[in-house]
Amino acid sequence: MISVVIIGYGNVAHHLVEAFHKAKNLHLKQVYTRSIKTVEHLKPITSVTNSLELLVKADVYIISVTDDAIAKVSSQITGKNSFVVHTSGSVDMNQLQNNGRKGVFYPLQSFSKEKKVDFSTIPFCLEAENNKDLQLLETLAKTIGEKIYRINSLQRKQLHIAAVFVNNFVNHMYKIGYDICNQHNVPFEVLYPLIEETSKKIQHITPDKAQTGPAKRNDNLTIENHIKMLKEEQKNIYKILTNSIKNGEKL
Amino acid sequence: MISVVIIGYGNVAHHLVEAFHKAKNLHLKQVYTRSIKTVEHLKPITSVTNSLELLVKADVYIISVTDDAIAKVSSQITGKNSFVVHTSGSVDMNQLQNNGRKGVFYPLQSFSKEKKVDFSTIPFCLEAENNKDLQLLETLAKTIGEKIYRINSLQRKQLHIAAVFVNNFVNHMYKIGYDICNQHNVPFEVLYPLIEETSKKIQHITPDKAQTGPAKRNDNLTIENHIKMLKEEQKNIYKILTNSIKNGEKL
Numbered sequence: 088m089i090s091v092v093i094i095g096y097g098n099v100a101h102h103l104v105e106a107f108h109k110a111k112n113l114h115l116k117q118v119y120t121r122s123i124k125t126v127e128h129l130k131p132i133t134s135v136t137n138s139l140e141l142l143v144k145a146d147v148y149i150i151s152v153t154d155d156a157i158a159k160v161s162s163q164i165t166g167k168n169s170f171v172v173h174t175s176g177s178v179d180m181n182q183l184q185n186n187g188r189k190g191v192f193y194p195l196q197s198f199s200k201e202k203k204v205d206f207s208t209i210p211f212c213l214e215a216e217n218n219k220d221l222q223l224l225e226t227l228a229k230t231i232g233e234k235i236y237r238i239n240s241l242q243r244k245q246l247h248i249a250a251v252f253v254n255n256f257v258n259h260m261y262k263i264g265y266d267i268c269n270q271h272n273v274p275f276e277v278l279y280p281l282i283e284e285t286s287k288k289i290q291h292i293t294p295d296k297a298q299t300g301p302a303k304r305n306d307n308l309t310i311e312n313h314i315k316m317l318k319e320e321q322k323n324i325y326k327i328l329t330n331s332i333k334n335g336e337k338l
Numbered sequence: 339m340i341s342v343v344i345i346g347y348g349n350v351a352h353h354l355v356e357a358f359h360k361a362k363n364l365h366l367k368q369v370y371t372r373s374i375k376t377v378e379h380l381k382p383i384t385s386v387t388n389s390l391e392l393l394v395k396a397d398v399y400i401i402s403v404t405d406d407a408i409a410k411v412s413s414q415i416t417g418k419n420s421f422v423v424h425t426s427g428s429v430d431m432n433q434l435q436n437n438g439r440k441g442v443f444y445p446l447q448s449f450s451k452e453k454k455v456d457f458s459t460i461p462f463c464l465e466a467e468n469n470k471d472l473q474l475l476e477t478l479a480k481t482i483g484e485k486i487y488r489i490n491s492l493q494r495k496q497l498h499i500a501a502v503f504v505n506n507f508v509n510h511m512y513k514i515g516y517d518i519c520n521q522h523n524v525p526f527e528v529l530y531p532l533i534e535e536t537s538k539k540i541q542h543i544t545p546d547k548a549q550t551g552p553a554k555r556n557d558n559l560t561i562e563n564h565i566k567m568l569k570e571e572q573k574n575i576y577k578i579l580t581n582s583i584k585n586g587e588k589l
Contacts, residue, residue, distance in 0.1 A: 154560075177560060195528060197535055197550060210528045236528055245522040246529075248564050249515035253529050254536045255551035256579045260508045262545035262586075264500035271496040277446060277461045277487055278497075278504050279541055284448055285505045286537035290530055294513035299448060300506035309405075309428060313499045320582055327578055328507045331571055335513075 088112050089227050092145040094160060096120040098198040099174050100151035103231075106206050108132050110230040116145050139163040147172060147227060148185075149192055154178050161185045170220060176247040179240045180214050190215035190224055193243065194232070197254060206231040212238035212246065263321055295335065302332035339363050340478050343396040345411060347371040349449040350425050351402035354482075357457050359383050361481040367396050390414040398423060398478060399436075400443055405429050412436045421471060427498040430491045431465050441466035441475055444494065445483070448505060457482040463489035463497065514572055546586065553583035 091107060093100050096118060107115040115133045120126050123137040134143065142148070142164065151174040152160055162184035164171050171183055172190035183189040191214040198204060211228040213235065215221040221237065228235050238246060261282065268275045288297045301309040310329055314322055342358060344351050347369060358366040366384045371377050374388040385394065393399070393415065401411055402425040413435035415422050422434055423441035434440040442465040449455060462479040464486065466472040472488065479486050489497060512533065519526045539548045552560040561580055565573055 196531055197539070208531050210531060212528065234528075234531075236525070238524065238528075242522050242524045244563075244567070245518055246524050248567060249518040249524070249526075249529060250532060251551055251553075251564065251576075252511045252518070253515040253533050255549065255553060255583065256575075257508045257511045257533070257536055258540070258545050258549050259579055259583050260503045260511065261540050262549070264504040265540075265545050267496050267500040267503070271493050273489065273493045273497050273500070274487070275500075276541075277463065277485075277489075278500060280447055280459050280461060280485075281501060282504050282508070282537050282540070285508055286533050288448070289509070289512050289516075289533070290527075294509050294516050298506065298509050298513070300502055302502075302506060312495075313502065316495065316499060320585070324507075324578060324582060325502075327575060328510055331575060332506065332510050334571070 088114055089147065089223070089230070090114040090116050090145040091227070092117045092119065092142055092148050094119045094139075094142075094148060094150045094164075095152035096126050097151060097153070098200050099194065100149075101200055102198055102204040102206075103149065103151065103174075103194075104129065104133070106204070106231040113227070113230045117143050142166075146170065146223065147190075147192075149174060150183075158182050158184050170223070172215075172224065176212075176243060176250065179244075180216075181240070188216060188220055190220055191238075191240070191243065192224055192228070193238070195246070195250070207233045210234040210236055212236050212243055214239055214243065263324065267317075267321075298332060298335075300332075302329040305333065339365055340398065340474070340481070341365040341367050341396040342478070343368045343370065343393055343399045345370045345390075345393075345399060345401045345415075346403035347377050348402060348404070349451050350445065351400075352451055353449055353455040353457075354400065354402065354425075354445075355380065355384070357455070357482040364478070364481045368394050393417075397421065397474065398441075398443075400425060401434075409433050409435050421474070423466075423475065427463075427494060427501065430495075431467075432491070439467060439471055441471055442489075442491070442494065443475055443478070444489070446497070446501070458484045461485040461487055463487050463494055465490055465494065514575070518568075518572075549583060549586075551583075553580040556584065 107113055117134045118126050118129055119136050126135040129135050148171045150160055154175050157173050157178050161171050164185045169187040171185040172192040174192055176193050180189050180191050193212040194209045196209045211232050213224045225235055265275045358364055368385045369377050370387050377386040380386050399415055399422045403411055405426050408424050408429050412422050415436045420438040422436040423443040425443055427444050431440050431442050444463040445460050447460045462483050464475040476486055516526045
């Protein structure tokens with residue numbers, strides 16, 4: 088039985104609380120947040136507090152607050168040998184300022200409070216200072232998840248950059264596609280099946296091999312026609328990405 | 339009962355033949371291709387030919403050849419009142435050079451021969467010169483599909499550009515993500531759930547509202563850190579897309 092205290096109650100923490108509450112071999116002992124009102128509904132299932140001085144003893148303290156607040160919050164967890172982890176994709180493990188042991192418990196997904204989360208499909212990227220703590224985090228992750236990875240801070244940083252490309256930038260491509268459709272009274276939903284297919288294809292062949300389209304086949308006539316029809320900023324993006332696809336191997 | 343002749347035997351034609359063969363209220367009368375060997379296995383289900391002069395009479399002639407060849411092939415379909423359509427996303431209806439009626443029968447998806455196609459999920463973008471022919475195409479599309487749209491040539495051109503963004507350019511973002519993971523020994527599969535979630539999210543909220551990440555929240559410290567760690571070409575792409583997300587509304 089692993090005992091856990093969750094510190095913070097944002098999107099990630101919200102879903103972790105829900106999942107841990109249902110998990111076996113896990114005792115969710117306490118949830119801390121600054122504004123106690125937001126966690127009052129949790130009282131039937133766990134203890135809640137808005138004072139870091141009143142934290143109870145637990146095997147793992149999971150800090151799930153904004154990136155900027157991680158250092159400060161962790162410095163206030165005083166237990167000498169306490170094991171403190173954060174859930175951030177972009178913060179180094181060593182930015183934790185507690186005196187005790189440190190680690191990272193990073194579920195890689197884009198969370199929103201409204202949407203149910205199925206942790207069995209979400210990769211957990213774990214890090215700790217020693218093998219024993221890493222195993223503890225693995226056991227913890229397995230109480231709610233199935234996909235467990237050991238990812239160190241440098242790798243996690245790179246993973247976060249890669250996530251910006253495959254999530255934020257991809258979403259921006261969707262936005263431009265949406266704008267183009269909208270400007271010409273074409274329902275954006277026409278593109279849903281293509282969008283889904285594109286996202287699934289790369290689970291079977293590498294993105295490099297999956298590429299098609301005018302840039303890939305050097306169809307300069309189509310490329311010129313497209314550029315003529317785009318707005319200034321769309322044009323720049325079209326050009327730089329087309330050239331990058333053409334130069335594929337040199338990246 | 340609609341009778342159909344298919345001209346060409348590339349990816350799209352291949353899947354159309356398969357679907358039409360199984361469809362009700364549809365008679366696939368003939369398949370034409372230059373190299374007769376590639377269609378010999380179709381003999382049990384339909385007539386095949388490699389001569390445009392031997393085309394049989396049909397309600398609709400579907401030209402599914404490379405974009406460049408559409409004009410020439412269509413000019414050789416001589417029947418005075420023949421209804422000829424092509425399946426291309428980027429070729430104007432009026433590039434058809436037959437003497438008779440013209441139209442477009444464009445299934446919007448990225449096809450490959452190896453992969454089974456479920457036409458019930460694929461949008462058909464239809465165009466014709468008059469309402470009666472448009473209705474004929476709708477009836478035809480409904481024999482194998484469910485999602486039917488009337489899209490004129492100008493709209494289709496824009497749709498094709500939008501598809502370049504949400505398919506080719508999105509895939510290129512995946513490629514960069516893949517490269518970054520690869521360079522740092524992180525399994526790319528860690529990103530699969532995020533990639534899928536990103537592609538599904540925009541079916542519920544607009545891409546504009548779905549956006550998250552450092553550019554959206556103006557987190558310049560993270561942005562600078564990311565840029566430092568990227569290779570030259572990745573850097574340029576990161577910068578231009580980050581700025582574009584920041585300027586969102588001005589696009």
